[in-house]
Amino acid sequence: MPEGHTLHRLAREQQKLFGRQVVRASSPQGRFAEGAALIDGRVLQRTEANGKHLLHYYEGSVALHIHLGLYGKFTTGTGEPPPPIGALRLRLRADSHWADLRGATACELIEPAEIATLFGRLGPDPLRRDADPTRAYQRISRSRTSVAALLMDQQVIAGIGNVYRAELLYRHRLDPFLPGNELGLDTWLEMWLDLVDLMRAGVRVGRIETLRPEDRPRKRGALSRDEAGYVYRRAGLPCRVCGTEIRTQLLVGRNLFWCPYCQASGAHHA
Structure with a gap:
């Protein structure tokens, strides 16, 4: 299972690739089709990691929560992405970059109160400035x-x-x-x-x-x-x-x- 440094690295990379841009989102697999439709066309305002959880915050108070679990993995690239094959949960595109998510334990839209509950269950994250x-x-x-x-x-x-x-x-x-x-x-x-x-x-x-x-x-x-x-x-x-x-x-x-x-x-x- 990816450890905390991986999620913080992903948060930084994805902020650099997609932050402050209009993001095109789709779910070729279909499992996250409704959520992807709500993200599609919105600006990604910021990303955040806490422990093994990754959050995307989109305009309009739309938040995406991802937990990679044992098998989750992001693949990124430039230019035209390859044709979607297999269980591709989420595809994000902006300008010349794309990112594909497969195998994640959690890929869901959550409300601010749910984020507060999630973070409230976690101990301090050594990579966060607010850690005690x-x-x-x-x-x-x-x-x-x-x-x-x-x-x-x-x-x-x-x-x-x-x-x-x-x-x-x-x-x-x-x-x-x-x-x-x-x-x-x-x-x-x-x-x-x-x-x-x-x-x-x-x-x-x-x-x-x-x-x-x-x-x-x-x-x-x-x-x-x-x-x-x-x-x-x-x-x-x-x-x-x-x-x-x-x-x-x-x-x-x-x-x-x-x-x-x-x-x-x-x-x-x-």
């Missing part, structure tokens, strides 16, 4: 649920997915099974600032890279997906720092990855 990390900590510090599970709860923090969860815990040498109420505020604030930096970098480059400079396999150039992290999807491989075999376990429906030495309970190794 202490609001997330209030929920973490009152819970006996593991930190690893809490980080995946969008009501605690909005936008974190499985990759950021595993990598953030490793970077701070935290036992993923540590109960939330045993996590200190100072440690949490350090984690939050680190997460903000990581996710902002993800928005800039369009991918997740979490290795510290001293741990990179090479000093220059983009890293491959296999090289870009410490523990995510590295089960059975040696830890990049200590050499211990990386472990995995299913937790809240997703595979957790961690190093049992670097992230041993109560241990903060150099």
Whole structure:
């Protein structure tokens, strides 16, 4: 599932491509035909992302809500778009650009009150200027649920997915099974600032890279997906720092990855 940096990157790109322009909208698949008809011919005023949710605000107080889910994806291009094939939920066109949406969990028009309710259910998003990390900590510090599970709860923090969860815990040498109420505020604030930096970098480059400079396999150039992290999807491989075999376990429906030495309970190794 795309993580929060992907949605913020999409919001920026789509504002650049379609913002302040008359947008032509259609639903070749037919599932969003009525909604597309209401968007068609309106000016896109602004875009916004919050957690894993993308919002388009059109003139006339028309708001489009998109949640990509596991399989949703936007494809963009210039010039004449290709003939629509398959389950093409939404096609947007303006000037010389187009964007096609497929496979999204949600693609719907929503009212302002529904947006307020949606945002009210979300925890703070590290990529938003209005984010308050202490609001997330209030929920973490009152819970006996593991930190690893809490980080995946969008009501605690909005936008974190499985990759950021595993990598953030490793970077701070935290036992993923540590109960939330045993996590200190100072440690949490350090984690939050680190997460903000990581996710902002993800928005800039369009991918997740979490290795510290001293741990990179090479000093220059983009890293491959296999090289870009410490523990995510590295089960059975040696830890990049200590050499211990990386472990995995299913937790809240997703595979957790961690190093049992670097992230041993109560241990903060150099």
